[in-house]
Amino acid sequence: MSELIGLIIFFLIFYYYYKNQPQESKTVTYKDILLPSIINKNGNNDNEFVELKKDENNAITKFLLKIQLFYFYNEEAYEEIVEELENFLILFRSINIDNSYGGKFYDLMQDKKSLILNNLRSISIKIPQQYNIKDAEQDLETILDTYMKKAERLYKNFVYKNGYNYQTKIINRNEMAYNKYTENVGSFSYY
Numbered sequence: 001m002s003e004l005i006g007l008i009i010f011f012l013i014f015y016y017y018y019k020n021q022p023q024e025s026k027t028v029t030y031k032d033i034l035l036p037s038i039i040n041k042n043g044n045n046d047n048e049f050v051e052l053k054k055d056e057n058n059a060i061t062k063f064l065l066k067i068q069l070f071y072f073y074n075e076e077a078y079e080e081i082v083e084e085l086e087n088f089l090i091l092f093r094s095i096n097i098d099n100s101y102g103g104k105f106y107d108l109m110q111d112k113k114s115l116i117l118n119n120l121r122s123i124s125i126k127i128p129q130q131y132n133i134k135d136a137e138q139d140l141e142t143i144l145d146t147y148m149k150k151a152e153r154l155y156k157n158f159v160y161k162n163g164y165n166y167q168t169k170i171i172n173r174n175e176m177a178y179n180k181y182t183e184n185v186g187s188f189s190y191y
Helices: 001-017 053-064 067-071 075-097 097-123 133-162
Strands: none
Touching: 001 097, 053 097, 053 133, 067 075, 075 097, 075 133, 097 133
């Protein structure tokens, strides 16, 4: 009988000990290991990428994980890709919040897309031939086109519901932004 009571007390102490242990084993996700880090571990908000952390943008973060090795061949271009992807997603989020911005921000999204793809192409100058950067370019362009089509659909739905007025901007996929040719050509050059 005393052995049974001792065994019960042992299990109660064992259960209490493991139940009150702090759970410090946080699951590491692929977003935690991306370079440059999209999750700021220092606590300050200087370089925090809010949109890339969100689950609805997993396609972009998985793409960044796929091409993470490119970071070591041209760090500046890769970091600019990540920053411009964040800006691209901020524009897309703005269209989601208020669909009336779709006409204005669609052209900016097109420019950001061109800049992102140009930075990815500039990495190909230093990268060895065994990496298939053409597939990466096509994958990224497909992902960005998906966001562009969603933004266009949201804006067209807004125009359908509210009608046209003098401020309505019509989205034309083949048209560049109004200042596309006035900018310095060197700003879109390879690194």
